[in-house]
Amino acid sequence: MAFRSERRRFLRGMGTTLALPLLDYFLPRGRVYADDSPLRVIYLYLGNGAQWQPSSVGANFTLPSALTDLAPLVDYLTVVSGLSNRPAMARQSGDHARGCAGFLTGETAANPGPMIGRSIDLLIADQIGQKTRYSNLCLGGEPKGESESGYVADYQNHISWLGGSSPNTRELDPVAIFNRMFSGGSAEQQRSQQGQRQEGGKSVLDFVRAEASSLGAVLGQGDKSRLQEYLQSVRDLEVRLGKTGAASAGCQSLTPPISAAPYHEKIGLLYDVLYHALVCNMTNVATFIVASETSEQSYDLVGVPGSHHSISHDASEQGHGKIARIAKWHIARFSELCLRLKATSEGSGNLLDHSILVFGAGIGDGSKHDHVNLPIAVIGKGGGAIPGARHLRYDGTPLCNLHLAVASAAGVPLRKFGDSTGVLSWT
């Protein structure tokens, strides 16, 4: 462990933006799931914290108010309580920054940063993302949050990190994403057009790769790592262009979003785009930060006007009730996606049978800014790895143990991640 983290630091010091060579992170790969359907891994993140711990543990539990919209999905639901994100804790302020940046990295955000390790979604995408055009999709609901306590603001807006100083590129505009993925015409037309474009695209990339090599030879003094970054991106793009993938039935009729709407409508549109990306096999891995840390959106539509962030600081019962209503609104949007995935048949079951959707927060009680007892709701059977219909309680267990369990179910068995102490059991 000590050796590994040193090596990470060394690579960062080189200013490299290449993916870490991951060989020693991996055991031999194996598929957990029974049929050939690919597995999808989606992480959704809600800023400013929430609490939704059911009172009883095991198979028979009552859904807390924030989660009631998941009732029709209870067979696919695993509520995991009590997990901690220790790397996010520190004897200084900046809990929003560390909680968010540490959620999928299991590392302590460097101050002022940005400097943090590669996140679990991308480690999984490095392996299973190669099967689709987009190795991953990275969505965000809000353009920016403020910087906090000397940390860069990026920490509060990004859960997906390339490793080093770069967060993954978030996409915020549902119209732009849709147009890029499905530019015009019926699904069939698109596939044929894309086929032609891909041929042209590949030849273009052959040319620019040669140009990049020749450029490297004539560059003057100065940092040249950008050239590596260019070559890496071109390589990744080539992989994307090579994938078309058979689309599920739900991919036949696509309705493009018309405009980038106000926040609350836009969340719905982004879920829509995410759904289309999944059913059209555009990607198998995605992250979606539905509300940034220190988000100040107002939730008048569920009777909670005022700044989300300010409300999260209200330690009273009334304050916690308001936060539960905000969480409930987001869980309801999330449940709509899950229900659509459940209604999409695939292989011997439906898309949810072959998915793991983790909806959670990096802060437990917003009024305490803590990173213990994090709210986590997992939907999906993970190809048979997750029985579902359970409330699991793991008081004090590292959040990273959950990351190991998700990665393992996705056929990416990591030995160690962040502060993990083992693989969390789904039963």
Place this chain on the structure above:
Amino acid sequence: MGGLSIKPDRTILLLLLLLSIIACLPQRREVNRNIRDSRGANDGDNSAAAAEVQAACGLTASTTQEPALRLLTNRQYAQSMRKLLKAEGDPAQAFPSDQRASGFDTDLAAHALTPTLAQAYLISGQKLAVEYVASGATCGDKNYAVACTSAAVASLAERAYRRPLLDGERQRLMALPGVFVGGGLAAKDAYIASIAAVLMAPQFLYRARLRDQPGLEYAAQYARASWLSYTFWNSMPDSELLDMARLGTLSSNHVIAAQLKRMLADDRAQDFAEAFAVQWLGAQNLASMPAAAALPPAVVADLSAEVVAFFGEFLRSNLNIKNLLDARFIYVSGVTAPYYGLAKPATPQLQRVEISSEQRGGILTQGSYLVQTSNVDQPSPVKRGKWILDNILCQPPAPPPADQVGALQKGDTNLPIRLRLAKHREAPACAGCHALMDPLGLAFEHYDQAGKWRDQDLAGSIDASGTLPDGSSFNSAAQLIQLLKADPAFPRCVAQRIATFTLGREPNDKELCAINLVADRSKNEAYGLKDLLVDLSLTLQPNE
């Protein structure tokens, strides 16, 4: 005869007076600077002044760390396409436009080429190539014979790369349409694909610092031509800059200073003003701010545009940056004039209006600042104070101790804001920073969360007075603004933000020393924003 006997006495008196002034000044360097300042802004001696500051701060070509490659920003990509291909609309519109809140879009570390962005470049390049060829303004041969398209591709690349092509590059480019035809593409499609390839090439997407080679004798000067044009026009260098690089004359600071002045006098420099001002003053995401939701979208859009127009005026008219805080003019439109309580102008578009009221004037009384530092239902004096420390004085406060974060929100929310904030100073851990932040922010309590003037808040009459840690006191926002204007930290801060924007990174200590010395020239009222930009550029780009 008698007259002659008096003259030497007068000279001696003047000399004695001058010596006594010099004795009061801390350093010889300062004297030189003051003498230079007194000569006014247009003394044409920018290069000597730059050399002087560089020497004083130990700034040499080896202390700057210009990267070998610098990726175009989305804005620069779009402007380049307009110039190169006469592209219409916003060619970068579909690009991932995730503004990094940590700084500027020019930030070298932040603006990285991710696969998502690479794909956006590829799709955009293909689309633009199709449109360019369809516009017919390209290869004269309707059959797109390879002989014709080869030459056209090489010629386009030469403009796209902003320098002469190297031999190998020319050969590969000339061969490209043939390669595509050989791969099965029709002649026209091969031409389109070749153009798309040029638009995806690293030589176009990155500004590169090459070594001198055969066929490229003045590589550093071509890099300089691009540096100048992308910094101040966000676009490709024009023929004048490229011709100078070709002839090797874009080398002396006198010449560079003259070019800088030419470029800043050009309308294209307004693009610099816009790119910098919206990011420095946080106006680009105004619509997504919580308190903006209560305002009509047209008002929010024009409050954003006001920031650009206001800063643009400082560049166009070479105004002194200190007046950014208290200008006696304002930019309003048909929808923002009523917002500011001003008479509706005769025409609806954004326009300059002279003002007399103390309630408005300068960036701290603009809707953009006041709205973005408010919560959804009330202004936040803490945010307003912190914003001033961050963006006006470049003295960001230390982070609050972990156990104190948000402590105030738990308190009695029925107390008037001033009394609630007073609790900050009861906690020793909070007092240090809040003693500075809170009075700054409370001075603006006459502006509600929408930025509109109010005589009273919900708790009654408003007290906008305060005392700063140095003992100076004020009774109103207007008086506080005058205190800020008199603080040398303000022009230094503006210069630091400009330098961070143009360098694409935080300045190092030597650069900071130079930036501050240049900014101090703003003490002279005649020293305008253009002068500052010329001097900063010359000083921070030491000639090798």
